[in-house]
Amino acid sequence: MNDTPPSVVIKALSKTFDGPDGKPFQAIDGISLSIPPGTLAAVVGPDGAGKTTLMRMMAGLLRPDGGRLHVLGIDLAEDAQEVQNRISYMPQRFGLYEDLSVQENLDLYADLHGVPADVRVERFSRLLAMTDLAHFTDRPAGKLSGGMKQKLGLACTLVRVPDLLLLDEPSVGVDPLSRRDLWEIIEQLIESDGLSVIVSTAYMDEAERCDHVFVMNRGMLLADGTPDELKAGARGLTHVVSPDDGVPARDLQARMIDAPELVVDAVPSGGQVRFICQPGCNEAALKALLHDCDCQPREEELEDAFMLLLHQHDDGHGDASSPPPLASQAPAVATNGNGDGPVIVVRDLVRRFGDFTAVANTSFEVKRGEIFGLLGPNGAGKTTTFRMLCGLLPATSGELLVAGVNLRNARAAARARIGYVAQKFSLYSNLSVYENLDFFGGAYGLRGKERRDRVNEIIRQFDLDPDVHSGNLPLGYKQRLAMAAGLLHQPEILFLDEPTSGIDPLARRAFWRTITALSQSGVTVVVTTHFMEEAEYCDRIAIQDAGRLLALGTPRGVRERSGIVSGHMNEAFIAIVEKARAAEAEGQEAA
Amino acid sequence: MSNAAFKTRLIALVRKETRQMLRDRSNLLVGLILPVVLILLFGYGLSFDVKNAPIAVVMESNSAAAREAVSGLAGSRYLVPVEVTSMAEADALLRAGKADAIVRVPIDFAEQQARGNAQVQLILNGIDSTTATSLEAYINGAIGTVALRRMDRGKSGAGSTGSIVLAQRIWFNEAGISTWYLVPGLVALIMTLVGAFLTSMLIAREWERGTLEALFVTPVRPLELVLAKIAPYLLIGLLDLAMCILAARILFQVPIRGSLLAILITSIAYLVVSLLMGLFISGVTRNQFAASQMALLTSFMPAMMLSGFVFDLRNVPFAVKVASQIVPATHFMGVIKTLFLAGTDWAMVAKGCVIMLGYALLLLALTWRTVRKRLD
Amino acid sequence: MDRLIASLAQIFVLCRKEILALVKDPANRVILVGPALIQSLLFGYAATFDLKNVPYAVLDQSHSAASAEFLTRLDGTGIFKRQATLTNSLQIAEVIDDGRVLMAVSIPSDFATRLAKGGQAPVQVILDGRNSTTAGAAAGYVNAVATAFNAKRAGAPPITVVRRAWFNPNLDSRWQILPAMIATLSMLQTLLLAALSVAREREQGTFDQLLVTPLTPLQILTGKAIPAVLVGVMQSTLVLLIARLWFEVPMNGSLWLLYLGLFGFTGASVGIGMSISALALNMQQAMLYTFMLLMPLTLLSGLVTPIRNMPEVLQILTYANPLRFGVDLVRRVYLEGAGLFDIAFDFVPMLVVASVTMPLAAWLFRNRLA
Structure with a gap:
């Protein structure tokens, strides 16, 4: 042949x-x-x-x-x-x-x-x-x-x-x-x-x-x-480390990402951190970085080889198309919150479009300073829930309080307490970075010198070039600008709608590094995502399908409920959704 | 094989375009409802004809001669003389738009006339110069005839000097009704609207929505894409043509003296040209907003202004005349007005169609290039 | 007070963003100037009903001194240009049919003898009715020539009609049309800009971002309306400059009053545009709805044909058309030099339209955005 x-x-x-x-x-x-x-x-x-x-x-x-x-x-x-x-x-x-x-x-x-x-x-x-x-x-x-x-x-x-x-x-x-x-x-x-x-x-x-x-x-x-041939490149460099009890895996992961001379890549997974160390790195220094936590070798995967190849290639060049992770210094955020009460309360929330129920009887709470993930397949109702939280869509019934108010009919002042990053990083593409930020600063009521200072500060923090047209930015930087615009007025709560959709793994790491830093400074983050491994960064997650809330809890708790404790979050997610769908089908048959 | 495949693909694409057109209500609104609105507006709403224009007549002299001088005004079917007592009053009427002109017979009219120096003052409101110009002619005529009549009476038949009598005939439009030429012209305007304006968005929309990329990597040929996009809008254009003809005939009693076949042939020819024009703009701009603006500027506005639709091309400066010859609508406008009002002049139809064919081939070649299956 | 200043500052920021976004987009920049420029030139040169060069044909079968005199008088008007001299009556149809001449004058062979006998000498005038407006005007001029000719022959002192045309001494139709364009052309743009302003943000996804800020719907509306008004007035200025400097149409009225009127008029157009914007789901719809509206508004504005010639029903409808009053206002201020008192009435319908459409748009924003 x-x-x-x-x-x-x-x-x-x-x-x-x-x-x-x-x-x-x-x-x-x-x-x-x-x-x-x-x-x-x-x-x-x-x-x-x-x-x-x-x-x-x-x-x-x-x-x-x-x-x-x-x-x-x-x-x-x-x-x-x-x-x-x-x-x-x-x-x-x-x-x-x-x-x-x-x-x-x-x-x-x-x-x-x-x-x-x-x-x-x-x-x-x-x-x-x-x-x-x-x-x-x-x-x-x-x-x-x-x-x-x-x-x-x-x-x-x-x-x-x-x-x-x-x-x-x-x-x-x-x-x-x-x-x-x-x-x-x-x-x-x-x-x-x-x-x-x-x-x-x-x-x-x-x-x-x-x-x-x-x-x-x-x-x-x-x-x-072949995948096996490529994987061989990362052989012996891949490990998994468990953090001390009580320390979120993402904090350890953040620390590791910040040490690029030792660690090529690190991701939280099932309460542990999977990482790739630099070939020939100083073992003692690595041990010190890990605070002597329990570190085990693990089998290399294609992603490990891929990250290794990219890092080696990008190190040879100066400018990467995806932004480098932000410095660990967290953007300053007002923490004028009081106590540890929930900042978001959702009770029996329902939204119908005609006779179609997009969100059915959903209840959850988000605590101050949490990273809360809203997960679900396409059309599960998470965007609808999200839009109701932000006050963009009225609820059909139910109670909904964000920072103590319902944003739908809240006065302007209440809206100043939230930040919002839309799905497509929607900024004015023919305005420059500075003009965009200046506008949103003004829209949030910042004036004069205060606004200039704040804009310049956030430009520096997010490492942006103020004169570039935002439409010409690479996707990773667009997302970063959108975040900067959402954080200008130092909100208590940041809403992010699928912030990593269409973004490559390198930029996703950088993004989550920023989120981790924000959370450490006391900002509450609500995020929707398709990438199940990103659930690992969250304190708690909610899984929705067909408008119903299927699971709510810590990533580990949700995994345990699905019965798939090890392996990827993906599988746990699929198991939960399929189980719920099967039960639904049965229920319909019985009826 | 290749022929049958071509047919299958073409039919599939035409079906697709038709469905898309029918499901987009705003498209149908512009394609079918706007023409109806235009027909009614042009037919009933717009008229350049002066009818029953109120004329303020200020009689400062009450002599018989003066009375006689303005007596002709009442006889004109265009004018309605209203006698006022003072110039101030007339002035106010004119400014308020309640009178279109002032005719003032001065206090010494009779004496002046005796001296052979009779004068009547005419004051027009130049803001609407079109109406003012027509009024001037009517009033001049009305006063002039009176003077002549007086002359004839004053002399015996034998001693008469003889005079010219104008036997005026307005061909094709005996009563001189502007609706008669506006409605056929509207056919050209609507064809341009449906052709260029609506279709200007078609290819641009596919670029914007990203539907072309997958379509390109199929056995589809560029020509098939172009032909399929034309077909449904050709149909809309023909519907509009039928509406125009029926409205002209039934609502406005505009004569249709030429053959329907000739009207149909030339209209289709022009429709194809403007459809291709729209597609060409669409393919070049790849952006719906820019495309529709371009279509308005390069097709619709010229069809309205430069084609001889309302403004007679024989009046315009040479440069504008030259520019008007480039506009396809100009050539169609001449033929369609002739076909409606004068009758079938096959030589003219043939000439028009040849010009349209030339434009069509040119635009087809240009459009073809814009949908060559490439993204760069 | 402080709250008011803060609120105004937010509106200002939104205005500035709108203007920046408008000016920075090359496609928009072209649209800001190009169409107004091209269209005012088009209207200035092509939109004329004035007869300046009426091509006509002569069939003189009389070949007499009298006929020659009549023709000399015709040519002497400066309006008629002899295009063809015919030799038989069949040729008349030819030259009229193909549009070469607007008019044919046919003088029969017994013209001179009939005149000499003191009888009536018929002259046939054939006009091309495919544009009856120009045909009618040409007929008027021929009539005047014939009347003058007769009066001269009769040796009778004719009644001279001394014409004075107010505000437009030469009755130049350019004077009629260009000032009206100051309102008309800017309306086209403001309507479209206002209509697209929200539709565009909605399509690009930035509108949600705007709604979650502390800006109220009223602030958003105002912030979007002001730039559209400014652009409209800027376009008016452009047309005004073209009318005054290029076409040299003299202006009699007060510039202040003209601009006051333009702001009022543009405000009403923007109100309509914003309502379209709140109704349209995407840019395409916004564009088509605008166009749907634009045609009737222009045709029923009295721009080319007098309102009085319209049927009663349509005349009543025109009260809802801000362009009717915009055109009237601009013409009267520009040509007549009308004062505020004279045109005060024009403001009423415009303000009514603005004060109905703006709240309507605000209401639609609040209730349809969602």
Whole structure:
């Protein structure tokens, strides 16, 4: 079977864009690689590594500035259309036609790919079954939840069996359940149809499922190989440490992140801290850093190798695209709170949209100085809960007190006590960093010298460049600016709506380092997230699904309730949600 | 094979575009309701014709000669003379907009007339110079005829010097009703609205919503995308055309002297041009807001101002005349007005269609380039 | 008092942000100046009903001194330009049909003899009715020429009509249209700006961020309305400058009064725009709704056709149209030099519209944003 050409052959490929600041920017910098047919290959890398550019070039959507690119043995420079006839491509933001129904979207792509009617019937029923969309064929795509949209996008991409399937970050912004479903579909199709697949991703657990992994950073290929080959790079460097009783794991983790000469990476997990030490680091110094806590070696994972590769590569260069972690010095915050009473009280909260109940009978409290995580799959009602907390949405019924008042009808003064960071880091993109902060300072009633001082102080604390247009900032810095804007007026409570969605692991570490510091200074933090491992940073978490509160407690307590104590938080989360869904289904059957 | 696949894809895309169009209410609002509003406004609301204009007549001299001089005003079907006692009163009426002109017969009119130097003063409100100009002509005519009549009476038939009698005929619009030319012109305006303005958002919207990226990596050809986007709006445009024709005929009694077939052919030709114009703008700007602004500025405004819709191109400076020839609407405007009011002039229709075809091919080529399947 | 100052300071900050965001976006910058500039030039040059060059054709079958004299008088008006000299009556249809001439004058062969006999000598005038407005005006001029010709022949002293046109001595239609544009063009922009202001923030997700700040809906409304008013007045200034300096339409009224009127008028437009903004869910809707409204507002403003020519029902409707009063106000102040007392009435409907739409927008903000 030597006559099947490789799926992709790339030789010395390069691509330059005009950067937002007008300077040229090397998105792809001399990459060569070859992917044999019939493999499942992953392209991994942080934001701005060039993953999407590479995928788009393979799909014939961008013309290379240099080098050669053959897909399925066809030179893309000569016949891009022929390649596009034979491959299927799912862009990062799959543009479903939101005003068309699920069925109409599927039909459109089937027609465009010329799928014969008889094949179609069988294929559609299979795709709809796999994506769990069979009951929603008449629903407009715009009315689906994020995870369902992503599955529909995949289904549209797979209306026929392509010779090569390109998936560009298919699981960005998708909850763990939908993410698992997506991968099940892909793996089933690989098995039944013998698909060749190239997927780009920021999730290492996804890359670990692939035959071959390519690690990219800043337009360059750092390494490639099977997951096992790559993992070998981190062998002997990976450990897990348990903090002393009573010390939150995140405090120990923060301390370790602040010592980059000893520790490459550290994450809290199940009350412990998993970390990678620098190759050849001073063992005595490391021991001192850990305060002689119990430290055990652990098996290396792909993420360890990935973090190691990135750190080594970035150390060679000055500017990383993701911001370095903030200094441990915490932004000064007013702590004029009184006592340890709860700052947020939610009792029997209900929100209905028409006859659809988005949030049902939810009750919880958040204590002062806590980091409180609101978790749940797409469409679980966590955004609705969150918006009600911030006063953006009225509650249908129930009691809701934030800092002692209901923000919906609170006077302006009460709103000055909270900070809010919206999901998309929504700031005015054509204003500079300084202008944005100056505006929000003014909106929060800061005036004159007080405002100038405060803005300059926060710019310094968050290490921002005041003159850059905020629209031109890399995603990690955008998020940082949004946080800075939310903290300008020194609020008691900070609300963060999916602050890490679409952000790569490096920037996520930096973000949580800041949150940890804030919490230490007494700010109460309420955060929603898709990344279950981030629950480990929280003091307490609430898991929601279908509008109901399924679990509430410390991360460890929630894990124990799920019965999955070790391993990733992901699995505990999936177990809890599935158990609740099964019980619901049973209840319905019984009724 | 390739032909059948082309057809399948085209039908699928047309179906998609049609569904999207039908589900977006604001689109239909502009595509179907706004034309109705425009038809009614232009048909009933707007008229350049002076009718029953109130004229303040100040009789300072009460002589028979003076009375006779202004007697013609009452006979005009355009004017309603109102006698006032003082100039101050007339002044107030004019300023308040209750009179459009003042005719003042001075106190020494009779003596002056005897000396062959009769004068009547006419004061117009120049703020509405259009009305003022028409009034001046009517009042001049009304006073002038009286003078002539007087002359004829004064002399015996044999001694008459003879006079010119103008036999005026306004071709195509005998009664000189402005609605008659506004309504056919409206066809051009509405075609531009539906074509350029509505479609200017179509490709831009797909860029903004990111729906093109996945669509590009399919066997779809750029031409299919363009054709499919045109089709549903072509239909809307034809519906609007039908509405215009019916309204012209039934509501406003505008004659339709040309053949419906010729109207249909030229309208489709122009509609295609403005649809392509809209798509071209859309593909270049890739931004709905910028696209709609561009469409207004480069299509709608010229169609309104430069096409000869209201403002006669024979009046404008040379440079503007040249500019107007570049605007496709100008060429359509001439043909459609002729077809409605004058009758079918196949040579003119053919010429118009050839020009439209030229524009269409040019725009098609340009649009094609903007949807070539590339992101950079 | 302190609270008031604090509140005003917050509004000021919002205004400044709106203006910065507007000026910094290159696409917006173009829209601030480009359309107003192009449109005022277009209206200045193309929007004219004045007959200056009426192309006409002559079929003179009389070839007499009398016919020559009549034609000389026609040419002497300076309005008619002889485009073609025809040799037979069939050619008339040709030159009229293809729009080459607006008018054809046909003098029959017995013209001179009939005149000499002291009878009536018919001259046929054929006009192209495909634009009956210009046709009618041209007819008026020919009539005047014929009347003068007859009077001269009769040797009778004609009644001279001494014309004086107030506020616009040459009855130049540019004088009629350009001052009106000062109000009209700025309305187009202010309406759109105000309509998009909230829709844009909603689409970009910044509106939530704004709502969680201590700003009240009233402050947000005011902070967004003021920049739109300023932009509108700035555009008016641009058109005003073009009218005065480029087209040299002299201004008689007080600049202060003109601006007072413009602020009132723009306030009313912004009120309408803000209401659209509160109703529209996205930018596309905001744009289309604005456009839907703009056409009738312009057509029913008396800008090109007199309000009095409209049917009763529409005339009543125009009371809700701030542009009608804006156009009237600007024209009267600019051309007539009207004083505050003269135009006081124009403010009433504009203020009513502003005081209805602004609270409506505020109410919609509070109840629809959610």
